Amino acid sequence: MKKITIAIDGFSSTGKSTLAKQLAKTLGYVYVDTGAMYRAVTYFIMQNNWITPTKIDKLAIVKNLDKINLHFQFNEQLGYAEMYLNNKNVEKQIRTLEVSQNVSRIAEISEIRAKLVQQQQEMGKNKAIVMDGRDIGTVVFPNADVKLFMTASAETRAQRRFNELVENGQRVSFAEVLENVQQRDYIDTHREDSPLVKAEDAIVIDNSVLTKEEQFKVVLQIVNKHL
Template identity: 50%
Template sequence: MTKKIVIAIDGFSSCGKSTFAKAIAKRLNYLYIDSGAMYRAVTLEFLRSGLIKDGKVDTSRVDEILKNINISFSYDSDRKEYLTTLNGEVVESEIRSPEVANNVSLVAAIPEVRTRLVELQRELGKEKGIVMDGRDIGTVVFPNAELKIFMTADPLVRAQRRLKELQAKGVDISLDEVLSNIQERDYLDQNREVAPLRKADDAVILDNTNMTVDDQMNWVENLVKSVTM
């Protein structure tokens, strides 16, 4: 029987990491873990508990809330999407609200939040058979993952992809603005103090600048076979 593994996907923004990770999870019947959704779930819990007021977090109760928080994921075959569960409640819609979006960066900057979420992420990965994407999954969260992939693409191509997504949502923005935002994000990701973006020494690079989704899936299926067989 083919063994199950942990697949860690890191890389630059707008490379399609989440889309790629979800497709792999679905193809392999693995669990997809959305690290960003976990930070959003914590933010939702903080908001519900009254910890966030006027753009500040009341840190006196952070440890108490984090100690009892539980976040998990499941695949809804009817909706054909992965759902985030917070303390037993499906909160997929709630964590995508503007209020959560406006406060998630504030919450993600709290060291205790990061420490707790890494614990939860590792707990989810104990049974293997998971795919997780982010910017430090292979270097910090799962340094012993059997397969690590580092995604990259030409910044201009990433900007063009992102622009298409934004225009589909009715956002009025220029290609130059999107490219500038991506370049700034790249710089910040690579130079942040805590867990900066970097390729793990044993990660395989996937440059999808000129690759279709099918190309990427064929590439990763062969890679997974080489690791699991």
């Protein structure tokens, strides 16, 4: 069976990572969560106080990019790889609402995008990979064999994100989660460097009313056609 590259793009909280993990596990492929990479960089920046609600110290960030070391480490108990920042597991820390509120602003910085895109392309040079993010099918792997673009209503995505945060013990309101989803949508689609857009040859998956199982069945049929 030939090896292919699967690129999954789309809006925040559309279940890209969940779908990518399912596909990677079924196909025996490598899964790369590029969103986790941007979140880890954002967390590092927050820890160093280089970002506030009104200001970003871009000079300090760019100057210290070489101090950021990222890698994924497979967790057998969970069945997927977790994000490590400078050899420390930060999977839980990067999934907070505070990081979510800053990650799209950090992802706008061209120097950060260049650094991470280079790493992502290196990870996928041998194919047999499922990668999800915002610019995978347009920038990272423009020649990917399968390109998917995930979408759902903002309210549906906010409810999913709200449930996830509450389950993880965070005290948040639905209103602030919805506002965050809408803000991220605007920033992601309006940034100058690699904005979130659907690749011309990407297949749109609107999962507003689909269960995870229904969605996976539809996507697996698409992938199998290319295999």
